[in-house]
Amino acid sequence: MTKNEIIEKTLKEIGPRLKKHEVPYREASDREQIVITELQKRLPETDIKTCEDFRHLNVTCCDTCHTFYPHYEMNLIDLADGAKAWVCDPVKWAIYPDQYQKLQEWAQNSPEGKLLRQIFGEDARTSELQP
Helix, strand or coil: CCHHHHHHHHHHHHHHHHHHHCCCCCCHHHHHHHHHHHHHHHCCCCCEEEHHHHHHHCCCCCHHHHHCCHHHHCEEEECCCCCEEEECHHHHHHHCHHHHHHHHHHHHHCHHHHHHHHHHCCCCCCCCCCC
């Protein structure tokens, strides 16, 4: 996909959420402009693969990444072949499982991870992040 195709797709996908749940800005176009501006900054002017290109990995996409704040939550990653991809967390973790493993280890062993488990009441033995 191109940068502009991703921007169009993103606006279409988050449009209903912006209208129903977003704290209103003065104008509806203000909400869209924030998304457009951020995506213009983050996305390169090249062909970009998306989650759809990785269906063969049998990963369920993250609804939060795709529909709440995709302009902030989605990941622009470098692929091994030099291409770029705009993907949600579960797809990124399926492409780079070593990064997912590091995140799991951090969540289990870091002071911040331990604090989060205390805050959310998760037992250390059951607090694995799910892709």
